[in-house]
Amino acid sequence: MTDTRQTEWSVVLTPSPLQRVGAFALAAMAEVEHPEQLTPAAFTFVVERMTNDLVATRKVIKAADPGGFWLGASYMLWPNSKINPTNRGKQSHQQREDAIREWRAAPGPEDRLDAPCAYCGREAYTWFGKVDIPLGASVAHRNTTARGHQGTPLCYPCVACLWAFPYGSTLSGGRAVLIHSWDDDFLAETTGQAVDRTERAASLAMPKGVKPGPYARELAVLHAVRAYGRRITAPVELMVLSNSNKEQSLATQELGQPVAEWLRSTRRSGDAQAGYKALVATQGTKQVPGEAFLAKRAFARPSQVLDFAVGHLLTQISATVRLPSEIHLLSPLIVSYCREVLTMDDKDVERIKALAQRVAGLLSKDDRPGPFRDFIRANSKGGNLHGWFRTKSVDWLLYPRPEGATPTLLPVQDYRLLFEDDRSWSWRRLLVFAVIEALGTAGWEPKGSKEEMQEVEEAAQAAGADNEEEATR
Numbered sequence: 046m047t048d049t050r051q052t053e054w055s056v057v058l059t060p061s062p063l064q065r066v067g068a069f070a071l072a073a074m075a076e077v078e079h080p081e082q083l084t085p086a087a088f089t090f091v092v093e094r095m096t097n098d099l100v101a102t103r104k105v106i107k108a109a110d111p112g113g114f115w116l117g118a119s120y121m122l123w124p125n126s127k128i129n130p131t132n133r134g135k136q137s138h139q140q141r142e143d144a145i146r147e148w149r150a151a152p153g154p155e156d157r158l159d160a161p162c163a164y165c166g167r168e169a170y171t172w173f174g175k176v177d178i179p180l181g182a183s184v185a186h187r188n189t190t191a192r193g194h195q196g197t198p199l200c201y202p203c204v205a206c207l208w209a210f211p212y213g214s215t216l217s218g219g220r221a222v223l224i225h226s227w228d229d230d231f232l233a234e235t236t237g238q239a240v241d242r243t244e245r246a247a248s249l250a251m252p253k254g255v256k257p258g259p260y261a262r263e264l265a266v267l268h269a270v271r272a273y274g275r276r277i278t279a280p281v282e283l284m285v286l287s288n289s290n291k292e293q294s295l296a297t298q299e300l301g302q303p304v305a306e307w308l309r310s311t312r313r314s315g316d317a318q319a320g321y322k323a324l325v326a327t328q329g330t331k332q333v334p335g336e337a338f339l340a341k342r343a344f345a346r347p348s349q350v351l352d353f354a355v356g357h358l359l360t361q362i363s364a365t366v367r368l369p370s371e372i373h374l375l376s377p378l379i380v381s382y383c384r385e386v387l388t389m390d391d392k393d394v395e396r397i398k399a400l401a402q403r404v405a406g407l408l409s410k411d412d413r414p415g416p417f418r419d420f421i422r423a424n425s426k427g428g429n430l431h432g433w434f435r436t437k438s439v440d441w442l443l444y445p446r447p448e449g450a451t452p453t454l455l456p457v458q459d460y461r462l463l464f465e466d467d468r469s470w471s472w473r474r475l476l477v478f479a480v481i482e483a484l485g486t487a488g489w490e491p492k493g494s495k496e497e498m499q500e501v502e503e504a505a506q507a508a509g510a511d512n513e514e515e516a517t518r
């Protein structure tokens with residue numbers, strides 16, 4: 046009976062992100078949707094194609110020469126491997142080809158080990174070492190072998206996935222940059238796009254170190270997420286790794302599922318897109334464009350997106366002493382961001398909006414800017430918002446209230462959100478936003494003497510300047 050186990054290779058997905066990206070890269074190269082759809086013949090064909098890509102470098106003298114892409118990448122991905130030995134300069138073209146083919150050859154029955162594959166648990170063939178298993182491929186993020194062991198036992202399809210993951214990455218600046226997610230459909234689409242890009246790039250030489258813009262990698266993930274057509278069901282990971290001799294490194298950042306899905310939703314309608322543009326405009330600094338900083342914050346500290354949006358509005362108020370008109374464009378996005386990303390409870394968001402109506406009612410009793418200034422001042426980081434509410438609660442009792450308004454300015458539930466909640470600062474920023482919006486809707490504008498207006502300007506500047514402080518941390 047013929048033992049077909051050696052030749053009927055099949056790819057399965059494992060808990061290793063790098064193996065998964067590689068599996069989807071193989072699928073993309075074979076033009077199937079899922080790695081499980083790879084037939085043994087298609088698998089053999091695409092592995093052969095990768096080998097041929099490496100063999101094509103045999104005539105190249107230096108990695109920077111045209112056709113040297115995979116030779117250049119090999120120093121970062123597979124140092125000390127058969128494609129880049131120290132005596133490469135002395136090898137003939139044929140010797141180079143033979144060495145590469147020997148390295149990438151399918152194992153035979155004699156290579157079978159009495160050990161399970163470290164990734165998929167199926168029968169392993171050959172011990173693989175650092176050459177084939179980059180840092181980040183193992184669950185423990187180590188690619189060094191324990192003393193007395195020859196390497197890591199792997200099956201041929203899993204090691205082929207590790208050879209393939211660079212196709213599903215962006216290779217530049219001495220790093221492989223990957224987008225991974227446990228959402229298989231999203232991973233299939235983004236990996237497919239990366240494979241197209243890599244194959245285009247490989248037809249040229251390895252790109253020279255073009256200095257990318259700030260947070261370019263995070264921004265690329267944001268673009269991928271926003272371009273995706275279906276609901277994203279899992280977090281999206283950004284992995285940056287190098288396996289080179291000089292520097293082994295792996296850095297992983299995670300974009301939470303709620304913020305990924307929210308970013309995607311900002312393309313749903315024309316209104317949402319206009320709102321997104323207005324939001325992006327609130328996120329930038331002198332050094333970093335708005336969308337790049339939005340991407341960075343979405344990864345690192347999603348609550349800062351709200352802080353910066355409100356801080357930017359306050360800075361604008363300080364510059365013009367007028368209520369910014371884009372607040373109405375921003376409003377639906379700010380509210381959905383609070384609900385979906387910052388997971389603020391719907392009922393609580395409604396509470397803060399109702400509170401903002403009461404506050405705006407008090408502030409707009411006349412058009413003198415003083416009360417508005419005091420409210421803004423109380424909302425800066427060192428401000429006494431608690432004291433402000435204490436004073437204004439008396440006014441609220443003394444003056445006629447709008448019809449249907451609660452007799453208490455700051456009910457106990459609202460008090461808890463603003464002063465006792467873990468996200469107090471976010472609730473306060475939402476309150477400031479909603480108050481400015483309510484004043485804008487009521488058509489209120491501050492009018493006063495030059496000195497009074499300057500005080501508004503200073504208060505808004507102080508409350509908006511908290512952003513700069515946050516940005517430099």
Ligand SMILES: [Zn+2]
Nearest residue numbers: 162165200203
């Ligand atoms: Zn395996």
